[in-house]
Amino acid sequence: MKEIIGKTKSGGFILLLSFLILILSVVIFVEAIIIGPEFLAALGILLFIVFIFMLPGFFTIQPNEAMVLILFGKYSGTIKKAGWHWANPFYTKRKISLRSRNINGDKIKVNDEMGNPIEIAAVIVWRVENTAEAVFDVDNYVDYVNVQSESALRHLAGMYPYDNTEDSHTISLRGSADEVAEALKNELQQRLGKAGVVVEEARLSHLAYAPEIAAAMLQRQQAAAIIAARQKIVEGAVGMVQMALNKLSENEIVELDEERKAAMVSNLLVVLCGEKNTQPVINTGTLHN
Structure with a gap:
């Protein structure tokens, strides 16, 4: 109207x-x-x-x-x-009232794109722009905004995964806060436009796994973090071993055959990749003893 x-x-x-x-x-x-x-x-x-x-x-x-x-x-x-x-x-x-209003939504339990149960809530800032639509096109524009806000949040949560997997770089609820907020704002504007309402801002205020799977997902996140850290350590250790062998060869400090090189690489990797400090053993004999 x-x-x-x-x-x-x-x-x-x-x-x-x-x-x-x-x-x-x-x-x-x-x-x-x-x-x-x-x-x-x-x-x-x-x-x-x-x-x-x-x-x-x-x-x-x-x-x-x-x-x-x-x-x-x-x-x-x-x-x-x-x-x-x-x-x-x-x-x-x-x-x-034409002033900006806030909706601090309650936590709701929904399933993300991968079917994992999560808890999610959002804060929405909105105001009335078209008074005729707000009064005559909907029965109660305040209730309409509240109901449609929860519906839009449920729909948004089902469109994205909670977090990215190892081989995925798509938008996720946890890792793409700005993109998710923009998507939520656009969907809310489409739903609330018929009530003469303008959505000024929409952001997630709470995001967590549901209690029944929170412990398992925490272990998964910890395992992924450990694997990522180990990959970095191994990459750095291999580079340092390569650099050590190259320096020994360039400076003609010692000539190592393939067997001794393999032993040296093994020892260096143990020292560099180990979680605890290594205990050195001094060889007082010859190189081959």
Whole structure:
């Protein structure tokens, strides 16, 4: 539904006019009782009724607020200008906040792309932009935002794995926070756009494996970290052994046959890759003893 900018009168001017009508009605009524004809008393009463009728037309709007005006079931416009206003007293007025709001969602249990049960929650910042859509296109726009936010989060969690596997470099919930937040924001905007809502920010506030698999997944992560560390250690150790053999050969310090080279490589790898400090053994005999 298209938003229409409504028209109102200045509240201060109408207030001054209403006081003039009140004073005039009192003067006419008193004069009619003292010296005037009876129809002047009726005129004074009529003016007083007009004064009473004008009072419900006053309303105020604070910054970042809007007032939706409805006349006998028909949408007549929206007032967004802050200040004191006066409009037709027959208008039904509905005030809507245009300020940014937060949704700190509860933790929900869902399955990720790989079927693993996880716990996930999100923080969403949103505000109303189109007041006509917010009031007339959905029953209750606040409840609509809450329900659709949870639905979008559940759908998002099923689109990505919790974490990348060893051979995968796709987007994951844990490793791609910015990409996941952008995807969540876009999906929320598609769902909430029909309610006149703009999603300003959406980010995951909680992400964890479900308790029933948390221990097993922790062991898996620890094993992957140990393997990755061992790979780095082995790569570095092989490079150092190669460098040592090259230096010995270039500087002609000692000539080693293939068997002695293999023994030296084995000893160096044990020293460099071992978790504990090695205990040296001094050979006091010949090289071949």
